Amino acid sequence: MDHPTIQTIRDQVLLAQGPVVTFRSFKHGKRSNKHIAEAEYTNATTSLEEDGFERLIEFSVPRARRNCKVFIKSKPNPWPSTTAVSDTEFDNAFTKDIHSDISAPIRAYLQINNFLS
Numbered sequence: 259m260d261h262p263t264i265q266t267i268r269d270q271v272l273l274a275q276g277p278v279v280t281f282r283s284f285k286h287g288k289r290s291n292k293h294i295a296e297a298e299y300t301n302a303t304t305s306l307e308e309d310g311f312e313r314l315i316e317f318s319v320p321r322a323r324r325n326c327k328v329f330i331k332s333k334p335n336p337w338p339s340t341t342a343v344s345d346t347e348f349d350n351a352f353t354k355d356i357h358s359d360i361s362a363p364i365r366a367y368l369q370i371n372n373f374l375s
Contacts, residue, residue, distance in 0.1 A: 310334035
């Protein structure tokens with residue numbers, strides 16, 4: 259199997275289920291993502307942030323071994339040409355329920371801090 263490019267990883271993040279993505283939910287969202295390293299995922303989300311797709315936030319929640327990193331997705335206007343994902347595909351993924359791998363404490367933090375409606 260060929261190793262995915264940063265562009266492929268970026269596109270998969272944009273197509274990940276729901277308005278927020280963690281590395282864990284990303285890896286569990288699609289079988290082809292399970293071989294992607296956390297550093298590659300972080301590079302891809304940082305690159306998306308630079309293109310206006312919102313931002314990667316880091317915070318701690320009770321009883322978590324380490325800080326949580328969550329990519330908050332949003333739709334840039336105008337839609338950038340830096341992705342193979344269409345704005346319609348993005349909208350379809352964005353409106354899905356939050357991935358089940360995103361824990362209740364993470365969801366609570368995101369809601370309290372207005373990252374989720």
